[in-house]
Amino acid sequence: MTMMTDSPTRTKEEIRDEILRLTTEYYEVAHAKRPFEPGKTKVAYSGRVYDDAEIRKGVEAVLQYWLTAGPFANEFEATMKKYFGSRAAFLVNSGSSANLLMISTLCSPQVDGHLVAGDEVLTPAVTFPTTLTPIVQNGLVPVFVDCKPGEYDIDVSELENAISPRTKCIFAPHTVGIPCNMDVIMDVAKRHDLWVLEDGCDALGASWDGKMTGTFGAMSSISFYPAHHMTMGEGGMVIVNDNGLRRTCLSIRDWGRDCWCEPGVSNTCGKRFDWQLGQLPRGYDHKYIYSNLGYNLKVTDIQAALGCAQFEKLPAFIEARRSNARYYLENLKQFEEHLILPTVPEKADPSWFGFPITLRDHIDRRAFITFLEDRAIETRLVFGGNILMQPGFLNIPRRVHKSLDGTNVIMNKTLFIGIYPGLNQEMLDFVIESMGEFFSKV
Numbered sequence: 001m002t003m004m005t006d007s008p009t010r011t012k013e014e015i016r017d018e019i020l021r022l023t024t025e026y027y028e029v030a031h032a033k034r035p036f037e038p039g040k041t042k043v044a045y046s047g048r049v050y051d052d053a054e055i056r057k058g059v060e061a062v063l064q065y066w067l068t069a070g071p072f073a074n075e076f077e078a079t080m081k082k083y084f085g086s087r088a089a090f091l092v093n094s095g096s097s098a099n100l101l102m103i104s105t106l107c108s109p110q111v112d113g114h115l116v117a118g119d120e121v122l123t124p125a126v127t128f129p130t131t132l133t134p135i136v137q138n139g140l141v142p143v144f145v146d147c148k149p150g151e152y153d154i155d156v157s158e159l160e161n162a163i164s165p166r167t168k169c170i171f172a173p174h175t176v177g178i179p180c181n182m183d184v185i186m187d188v189a190k191r192h193d194l195w196v197l198e199d200g201c202d203a204l205g206a207s208w209d210g211k212m213t214g215t216f217g218a219m220s221s222i223s224f225y226p227a228h229h230m231t232m233g234e235g236g237m238v239i240v241n242d243n244g245l246r247r248t249c250l251s252i253r254d255w256g257r258d259c260w261c262e263p264g265v266s267n268t269c270g271k272r273f274d275w276q277l278g279q280l281p282r283g284y285d286h287k288y289i290y291s292n293l294g295y296n297l298k299v300t301d302i303q304a305a306l307g308c309a310q311f312e313k314l315p316a317f318i319e320a321r322r323s324n325a326r327y328y329l330e331n332l333k334q335f336e337e338h339l340i341l342p343t344v345p346e347k348a349d350p351s352w353f354g355f356p357i358t359l360r361d362h363i364d365r366r367a368f369i370t371f372l373e374d375r376a377i378e379t380r381l382v383f384g385g386n387i388l389m390q391p392g393f394l395n396i397p398r399r400v401h402k403s404l405d406g407t408n409v410i411m412n413k414t415l416f417i418g419i420y421p422g423l424n425q426e427m428l429d430f431v432i433e434s435m436g437e438f439f440s441k442v
């Protein structure tokens with residue numbers, strides 16, 4: 001006789017609990033950490049940091065099999081809305097999509113003071129491609145303002161000078177997690193009646209003068225790609241601070257539709273067959289009325305479940321990034337004749353994405369990077385460098401404000417190394433010791 005371990009008398013809850021118990025057991029065996037071997041173990045620039053809690057939540061979401069954004073997505077959006085004290089928090093499938101959604105929202109004719117083709121957006125040339133791309137895709141003209149090595153964010157001292165009568169928006173990324181000077185940005189924006197968007201993908205949890213980045217602009221973006229502060233695999237979010245943008249933003253995320261029903265729900269508005277919009281006949285099903293040129297940028301509930309679990313760890317993640325950055329700031333000072341350390345403005349409390357280093361003229365970046373990478377110490381460049389030098393961006397419409405000298409130094413001499421919570425003390429010391437060895441031979 002066969003032993004029936006999965007007896008039909010077990011309830012679904014009992015079976016689920018057994019699966020979750022086994023999930024933890026599996027995690028402990030399959031995902032066990034190996035000891036650090038200097039020169040062999042990768043000292044990553046970033047990566048996923050998780051334990052059985054994330055895997056269990058993911059399994060729970062699969063067992064529920066809701067698939068489209070559902071209970072976990074609602075929970076995660078509510079959590080993030082509270083975290084930011086914002087008007088709304090909309091989950092999307094990447095930080096890039098979040099940027100696209102923000103710019104597209106500002107271009108919607110539904111929005112008072114919306115942007116139109118030919119309007120200018122002030123933004124830095126040291127940028128991530130998909131911070132810039134939506135500006136171009138929407139027919140807007142990026143106006144490039146320089147960045148200073150060591151600071152990496154848009155040079156706010158040049159913002160006001162860069163404004164023309166067509167300038168309507170500032171799109172400021174908090175690059176590598178160092179907050180932009182929001183005093184100046186908000187002051188310039190207010191006096192010239194400009195929209196402010198923050199690309200907060202690198203800076204979740206950072207603050208300027210005690211106020212969280214992401215809460216200054218009309219909207220801000222977050223990325224949940226594994227390199228970022230918390231991850232859903234792929235994912236992102238738009239934080240909406242300006243209540244007037246909420247409905248349009250949601251509409252553009254969800255195909256451009258006018259209806260705001262949750263997936264699987266009908267008639268939230270109570271008059272599904274009683275609308276007359278555009279030139280459609282009265283009573284045309286609200287579910288199929290489109291007030292915007294939209295996309296489908298939504299996530300699955302499985303991704304959202306991972307986000308819920310990661311959020312529990314966010315304060316510890318941010319603190320680990322800060323502590324690792326502090327350690328590098330203290331211990332790389334000895335090499336300042338060879339490199340420029342990041343400068344943190346007094347009012348800024350970064351939530352570091354990476355630790356940027358700009359090499360002085362006499363140091364060859366390629367040799368430095370090769371030396372570190374040969375020791376399994378991962379390095380990255382500050383995204384697109386001078387984005388205008390990138391093959392895909394050579395011919396985009398643009399205006400360049402003054403020179404991009406600082407930007408070019410960053411393109412040629414800057415790199416960043418990891419400070420993410422997956423690094424331990426031995427790894428940090430190995431990085432410092434390796435740099436010491438390199439510089440001793442210069």
Ligand SMILES: Cc1ncc(COP(=O)(O)O)c(C=O)c1O
Nearest residue numbers: 094095096128173201202223225
């Ligand atoms: C500043 C910035 N913006 C946008 C993005 C895009 O995010 P995602 O990779 O989730 O599309 C990134 C990605 O690293 C980024 O660093």
